[in-house]
Amino acid sequence: xxxxxxxxxxxxxxxxxxxxxxxxxxxxxxxxxxxxxxxxxxxxxxxxxxxxxxxxxxxxxxxxxxxxxxxxxxxxxxxxxxxxxxxxxxxxxxxxxxxxxxxxxxxxxxxxxxxxxxxxxxxxxxxxxxxxxxxxxxxxxxxxxxxxxxxxxxxxxxxxxxxxxxxxxxxxxxxxxxxxxxxxxxxxxxxxxxxxxxxxxxxxxxxxxxxxxxxxxxxxxxxxxxxxxxxxxxxxxxxxxxxxxxxxxxxxxxxxxxxxxxxxxxxxxxxxxxxxxxxxxxxxxxxxxxxxxxxxxxxxxxxxxxxxxxxxxxxxxxxxxxxxxxxxxxxxxxxxxxxxxxxxxxxxxxxxxxxxxxxxxxxxxxxxxxxxxxxxxxxxxxxxxxxxxxxxxxxxxxxxxxxxxxxxxxxxxxxxxxxxxxxxxxxxxxxxxxxxxxxxxxxxxxxxxxxxxxxxxxxxxxxxxxxxxxxxxxxxxxxxxxxxxxxxxxxxxxxxxxxxxxxxxxxxxxxxxxxxxxxxxxxxxxxxxxxxxxxxxxxxxxxxxxxxx
Numbered sequence: 411x412x413x414x415x416x417x418x419x420x421x422x423x424x425x426x427x428x429x430x431x432x433x434x435x436x437x438x439x440x441x442x443x444x445x446x447x448x449x450x451x452x453x454x455x456x457x458x459x460x461x462x463x464x465x466x467x468x469x470x471x472x473x474x475x476x477x478x479x480x481x482x483x484x485x486x487x488x489x490x491x492x493x494x495x496x497x498x499x500x501x502x503x504x505x506x507x508x509x510x511x512x513x514x515x516x517x518x519x520x521x522x523x524x525x526x527x528x529x530x531x532x533x534x535x536x537x538x539x540x541x542x543x544x545x546x547x548x549x550x551x552x553x554x555x556x557x558x559x560x561x562x563x564x565x566x567x568x569x570x571x572x573x574x575x576x577x578x579x580x581x582x583x584x585x586x587x588x589x590x591x592x593x594x595x596x597x598x599x600x601x602x603x604x605x606x607x608x609x610x611x612x613x614x615x616x617x618x619x620x621x622x623x624x625x626x627x628x629x630x631x632x633x634x635x636x637x638x639x640x641x642x643x644x645x646x647x648x649x650x651x652x653x654x655x656x657x658x659x660x661x662x663x664x665x666x667x668x669x670x671x672x673x674x675x676x677x678x679x680x681x682x683x684x685x686x687x688x689x690x691x692x693x694x695x696x697x698x699x700x701x702x703x704x705x706x707x708x709x710x711x712x713x714x715x716x717x718x719x720x721x722x723x724x725x726x727x728x729x730x731x732x733x734x735x736x737x738x739x740x741x742x743x744x745x746x747x748x749x750x751x752x753x754x755x756x757x758x759x760x761x762x763x764x765x766x767x768x769x770x771x772x773x774x775x776x777x778x779x780x781x782x783x784x785x786x787x788x789x790x791x792x793x794x795x796x797x798x799x800x801x802x803x804x805x806x807x808x809x810x811x812x813x814x815x816x817x818x819x820x821x822x823x824x825x826x827x828x829x830x831x832x833x834x835x836x837x838x839x840x841x842x843x844x845x846x847x848x849x850x851x852x853x854x855x856x857x858x859x860x861x862x863x864x865x866x867x868x869x870x871x872x873x874x875x876x877x878x879x880x881x882x883x884x885x886x887x888x889x890x891x892x893x894x895x896x897x898x899x900x901x902x903x904x905x906x907x908x909x910x911x912x913x914x915x916x917x918x919x920x921x922x923x924x925x926x927x928x929x930x931x932x933x934x935x936x937x938x939x940x941x942x943x944x945x946x947x948x949x950x951x952x953x954x955x956x957x958x959x
Contacts (some may be wrong), residue, residue, distance in 0.1 A: 415677045416587070416647040418452040418516075418556070418623065419445050419664060422467075423488050425655030426456070430699065431548060437696050438467050445652075446480040448689045449680035450664075451482045452556075454516055454649075459506030468510035482681070486556065487512045491544040492518040494532045498547035507548075514554035517544055518591075521576040522565030534572060538579045550755070550851075557585040558625060561593045566605050577609060578691030587621045587647050588613070592636060595659060599639040602626070610644035623647030626662045628654060633662035638670055648679075652693045653705065656820075665690040666706045669739050685738035707739045714744040727919035763802050777805055789910070789927050796922040796945040797938070803948070812947050813879060815940075816850040816857070818866035820932060847874040853882045868894065868935045875939060888917045889946055896931065913938040917946060 424436050425431065433441070442453050456464030471485055487510035507515050518539040520526045526537040541557070548555050557580040559565075565573040580588050590609055592602065606624065613619045624640035624647070626633040637648050648671070654663035665686060671677040680686075690708040694701035696787040703710040713736040715724055723730040724743070737744055757769050760777060767774050781798070789797075803809040822845045847870035848861045860878040864870030872891060880886050893914035898907050911934040914923045922945055926937025 414646070414679050415641060415671055415679050416452070416621070416623070417450040417664065417668060417679050418454060418486075418589075418647060418649040419450045419483075420454040420488075420625075420649055420661065421445070421655060421664075422453065422455045423457065423464075424454070424657070424661050425651035425697075427657040428655045428660065429486065429657075431655060431697050433697070435463055435466050435470065439470060440481070441693055441698055442471075442483070442485070443691050444692050446483045447682065448685050449482045449682045449793040451483060452486045452514065453480075454486045454488050457503075457506075459503035460487050460512040463583075465506065465509065468512060472511040480820040484514050485512045485555075486514040486516050488516045488518070491517055491540040492547075494530065498543045504544065504547065504696060508551065512553075514556065514557040514586075515550070516558055516911070517541075517557040518560045519576065519580070519639060520561065520565075521559040521573045521591075522561035523569045525561055525565070538575065541576065541579050542583040545585050548585040555584065555588050556587045556589060556623070558589045558591055558649075560591050562590040562948055563592045563597045563601065563605055564594055567601075574609070574612060577612065577681075581613060581616060581618070581620050581827055585620060587623055588623050589623035589649060590640070590645070590646060591625040592627060592633075593625075595627030595633065597626075597632070598630070599632060599635045602729060603639040603643045606640045606643040606645055621646045623649060625649040627656065628659040628661060628663075631659070633660070634666045634670065637662045637667050640673075641671060641675070652690050653699075653701065653708075654862055655697065655699075663705075665708045669707045669734070673734055673738060683738060684740045707734075708741060710744070712736070713741055760802055760911065761799065763799065763808060764806055773806060777802060780805060787908075787927060789925055791838045797924040797926075797941045800924075800945055800948070812944055813851050813853045813882070816852060818847060818849040818871065818874070818936070820845060820847045820871055823909075824865055845870045847871040847914045848875040851875075851879055853877050853879070854881070858882075867932060868939075871932070872939055875943065879943065883947055885917075885950055886943065886946065889915055889943070892916050892921065893923075894935075896934075900929070909934050911935045911938045913942050915942045915946070922946070 422433060422441060424553055438455060442455060445453050445697050458465040458468055467665050468485065468487060470474060487507050489503050489507045492501040492504055494584060498504050520530060520537055523534060526534055530537065532540070545555050558577055559580070562573055577588055587886070591607060602624070606622065610622050613622060622645045624645045626636040633650070635656070637650065641648065648662070648667055650662035650664040651660070651666055652664050655661040668679045669683065669686060672679045672683055681932055687708040690705070691701045701709070704712070706712060713732055715731060724732065728735065728743070757767070757774060760767050760774055764773070800809065844865060845867040846861060847862045847867065848859070849871070850857065850859045858878045858881055860874050862870050862877055864873050864874035876886050876889065891913055895912040897910045899910055908929050910929050911926045911931065912923055913935070914921060922942070924938045924941035924945060926934040928934040928937065
C-alpha cells in the first residue's frame with residue numbers, strides 16, 4: 411500500500427461558503443502561504459467563473475514578482491462541467507478556469523440521477539457526455555484534472571449502476587483523480603467504507619487505475635471519521651478544510667484528519683506536521699472566527715489538565731493522560747489553575763515567584779487553601795493566571811501597589827433608539843461613545859485626575875485609568891484590551907447576582923488575562939482592569955531586575 415495521502419485543501423473555496431466568513435484577496439493569499447508552508451499538496455482557491463475576487467487571486471499568483479511562488483502546493487481552480495447544450499470551449503465558466511492559469515483544475519459533475527433529471531433537467535446520458543467533454547477539453551489543454559463526483563454516495567444508494575457509470579466516464583475521459591463526495595453529509599462510516607471500497611476495486615479492475623479521493627461534509631458530525639474510513643478502504647486523496655469551515659455544518663476538518671492519518675495510521679500527509687497548530691489558529695484568526703479551544707490536536711484545551719491526580723500522573727508519564735506528544739502537532743501542554751489542582755501543579759507557578767518554596771512549605775499550603783476559597787466565591791484562575799500570579803505575590807508579601815485609587819465615577823448616556831426607517835442613535839452620532847469616566851489616582855504621593863469617553867462604562871473606565879497612569883508609566887501606552895467576558899455566577903439572584911469578568915490584554919507582544927468578581931459589574935471590571943495594569947507593570951519591573959542582575 412502506498413503510504414502517501416494527497417491532501418487537497420478547500421478552505422479558500424468550500425470554507426469560504428461558511429456562514430460568517432468572507433475572505434478578501436489578501437486574506438486568501440495569507441492562508442495559501444501558510445498552507446503551503448505546512449506542506450499540503452493542493453490548495454483549491456476558488457471558482458474564477460463565479461466572482462472577480464477569485465479570479466483576482468489567481469491572477470495575483472500568475473503575475474511574476476508579485477509574491478513568492480508556492481514551494482509545496484499546487485493551486486487549483488474549481489468549476490463545474492460544461493452546461494448542457496453548449497460546447498465546452500464556448501462555456502464562460504470553462505473559459506474562466508483557463509484564465510486562472512493553474513496547472514490543475516477541479517471539475518464537479520453530477521453522479522446522483524435525481525440531481526441530473528430534477529436539478530439539471532438533463533438526461534442521464536447527456537450528463538455523462540457533459541462530464542466526458544469537460545474533462546477531455548482540459549486534458550487537451552494540458553491540465554491536470556481532479557473530478558469531484560458530487561453527491562456520489564447518495565447517488566450510489568439510489569442508483570448504484572449509474573453512479574458507477576459516472577466514475578467510469580470520468581476515468582475514460584482521462585481524469586487524474588476521481589473524488590467521491592458525501593455532499594449532503596448524511597452518510598455513516600460503514601457506508602463510506604463499503605461504497606469507497608467498491609469504487610476502488612472497479613478502478614483496479616479496469617487495468618488503468620485512477621486514484622480515488624474522498625470529500626465529506628459534517629452534517630452528522632462524522633466528516634472526519636468518514637474521511638478516515640474512506641482511506642482505510644483505499645482512497646489516497648483527501649479533501650477538506652482547516653478547522654472544518656464550510657457550508658451548513660462544515661467540511662471534514664483537515665487539522666484533525668491529517669494528524670489522525672499521519673500519527674495514528676502511519677500515512678504521510680504533510681512534511682511539517684509541527685506547524686499544524688499554528689496554521690489552524692492562524693487561519694481562524696484571518697477568518698475572524700475564534701479558534702475552537704476544544705478542537706482535537708490544535709485547541710488550547712487539547713492538552714490542558716485540571717485535576718490534581720491527572721496532573722500528577724502526566725508529570726510522571728505524559729502518556730497516562732495524553733494520546734500523543736503535543737509538540738508533534740505544534741501544541742503545548744497546559745496545567746490549569748483551579749480548586750481541583752494539586753500541589754504538584756501549583757508549585758511550579760509558586761516557584762516562579764519564590765523558588766525556595768516546596769510542596770510542603772506552609773506558604774504553599776496556605777496559597778492552595780486560599781485558591782480554593784476564592785474559586786468558591788466565583789473566581790476562576792484557569793483562564794486568568796496573571797491574576798493568580800499577583801495573588802501569590804500578595805500572600806507572600808512580595809506585592810507593592812503601584813498606584814492607589816482615590817475616586818472614580820462613571821456616567822452612562824442613554825442612547826436614542828435607532829428609528830426603523832433611518833436615522834442614527836446618539837451613540838452612533840458620537841462615534842460610539844455612550845459613557846464617560848472620571849478617575850483620581852495617586853502614584854508616589856502625586857495625584858492625577860483624568861476623564862475619558864468610551865463605548866460603555868467599562869471602556870470609558872479603562873481609557874481613563876490608562877490615561878491617568880501613562881504620565882507615570884509610559885509603557886502603558888501600548889497596552890489595550892482585546893477581549894472582555896462577563897459570566898453571571900448565580901442567576902437565581904437576578905440582577906443582584908455575582909458576576910465574573912475576564913479581561914484579556916495585550917502590549918503587542920504578549921497577551922495576559924485577569925479576573926474580577928463582584929455583585930457590581932463595574933467593580934468586577936475594575937478589579938480585572940487593575941490586575942491587568944499591575945501585571946504589566948510588575949512584569950516590566952521584574953524583567954528589568956533580571957537584566958540588571
